[in-house]
Amino acid sequence: MLSLTHDAVIHSKKNLEKKKQPTISDVAAIAGVTSMTVSRVLNRNGYVSEETREKVLRAIQESSYRRNGLARGLKRQRTDTIGLILGDIANPYAAELARAVRDVCSGKGYNLFICVSEHTAREDVAALSALADHCVDGIIVATRSNRAGDEQLLKLIESGMPVALVGRDFHHEQADWISADNFTGGFEATQHLIDLGHERIGFIGTSAASGSNLKRFQGYKAALEKNNLPFEERFVTGRAVADDDAPGYSTERLGYEAMKRLLVLPNRPTAVFARNDFTAIGAVSAIKEAGLQIPQDIAIVGFDDIPLTIHTAPPLTSVRQPTRRQGQIAAEFLLRRIEANEPLERKERVLECELIVRGSTVA
């Protein structure tokens, strides 16, 4: 009696153990063929008689077989998977980019795995490594440049990994490069404000020091210069991104606080250009809180033209970048590189931005 109980326990324990997945050979055994035939059915290549195919399909159903992508990838030396590294998935820009990449990829039979770096160098490296380790067929990198990440990226590219860069300040003979024309976008946003008669224009979203590698900021400076307006360092504000590992991305909060700093300046700006729309929205909030009118007292321009811009009060003037197009092109460049299966000449594409004028600059 005791032993019976004990047996029952053992038995139940056994049933509880993690089921071993059936393999292609198990399926083959059930169907009464070899694993090679099953493989042919699964991959729809080679000759298989209709009769056999059905037997195999039934065996697959019966055993609820799932193929093992690791083994498959190991043997085939490809995984039909590409990786996408984003800095911050909360950004509609990133979401739109991912969507475009995914559409192209899944159209061509590739899976897409997304990794997020949260704009830190450590995670940037980790994401590159994770994807490379898993032998993805190629990687689209849409994070910002940082030293550790750039080193890792260099190694990967040199080792033959197909890579396409989106808006990252990193260049290599063997990696394609896609970006919006952030410089011109920044220039035009600023020129727009100048054309409206503004002479003291602030920039929100970077420190003057670390802004040197921010194209939007460069465009802002260039526009001032071209119009013979003085560049004033005190009009440039935002969290400094000196440390590579700081999550230096811009948020409403950042814009809000930066704007507050600008508002108390003597002879303060009459207009501001924010590095992106969330920052701009935060700034708008600070301006309203101070009891000032937009655009009468202070005009404001954002960047990215996120869907929300038309719902803010007033609607936000913003620079629209062709996000979807960037994702598409990046994916196309990458797939071309993957499918060529040998080094190709580098492709580069810079896409125009478009200023969308709304109520935050023109009443």
Place this chain on the structure above:
Amino acid sequence: MLSLTHDAVIHSKKNLEKKKQPTISDVAAIAGVTSMTVSRVLNRNGYVSEETREKVLRAIQESSYRRNGLARGLKRQRTDTIGLILGDIANPYAAELARAVRDVCSGKGYNLFICVSEHTAREDVAALSALADHCVDGIIVATRSNRAGDEQLLKLIESGMPVALVGRDFHHEQADWISADNFTGGFEATQHLIDLGHERIGFIGTSAASGSNLKRFQGYKAALEKNNLPFEERFVTGRAVADDDAPGYSTERLGYEAMKRLLVLPNRPTAVFARNDFTAIGAVSAIKEAGLQIPQDIAIVGFDDIPLTIHTAPPLTSVRQPTRRQGQIAAEFLLRRIEANEPLERKERVLECELIVRGSTVA
């Protein structure tokens, strides 16, 4: 001469070919040991003399070796990777969830791969398959329930894949389940409006028909009922999500259009509850456009309490859900399941929401 040229071409072509990655054996050969020793160095297990370890590390550097995760995973029967499936990465909720999951995972040495379904059944299934094929150690599913996806999910769980569900209306003995208390959240949001004296309250973000499986909507109805207020179907509006494959997620646009429909109703609502903040923001936009005051003419409550809510005009009353906590718990449950390596009793956790009252309901 001709043949020389030809040779040169061949040679250059050869150099152009995709470099073959060095394997563990190549490293072993350079270091003058066997691959097993290299493996021990790489994995920091087993005994290796300090001297040998250094030789191996040098050989790794020299050959710029990268380990092959496919082979490793195949042999070890685990990949130290978990998958996360999101419906829509543009949502701050999803971003926050992903961040929390990632923090827990990377703390325990797991990589995180994210897949996005765009709220379609097809992509839901595709994401599940892709992750399963790649033999991730477990999957966190944060997409909405749909027939095809549920079927796939069932198969996966039954085959022993560790799964944790976040906010998905799908239950299984072998899968952990985490959710915010959307029902009570919806109830309290509505009760809040009722307490303020509103008697005609609209719901934005679903059709009355398809709302039956939306907890927030159920909470809304329950609050009406409890207070003996009539439920009026004409006050419920939003895109219908009859088709599983329709990208039925809510956006500013959806909220904007839904609100417009509510505004023209005879004896229209004096308050609305929106299924999420973006929808609410769109609704706010429509209300303002109609020249009405918030909250005097129409009060509005959102859900999720995204960072933006404090920057809208007026700031948005919203139901905050503990997003970060959900992600953490989901990851912890999943890792526990993975590391137990055998079926465990199901864990379930429902987290309280909190109503944050702001200017969109109380002046």
Place this chain on the structure above:
DNA sequence: ATTCGATGTGTTATCGCTAACACAGGATAA
């Protein structure tokens, strides 16, 4: 009748890595 290509299936040999075991030499304990 013979050759040939198309069709259908099986055999073999890896892909790159590591678990499990084997084994030798030296230190330690009995």
Place this chain on the structure above:
DNA sequence: TTATCCTGTGTTAGCGATAACACATCGAAT
């Protein structure tokens, strides 16, 4: 002294799949 453990390293055997090749069979073309 002998048994025993700890170190350090090598050998073997797959993990689950498929590329490459081999080998039948059959009908059509020569």
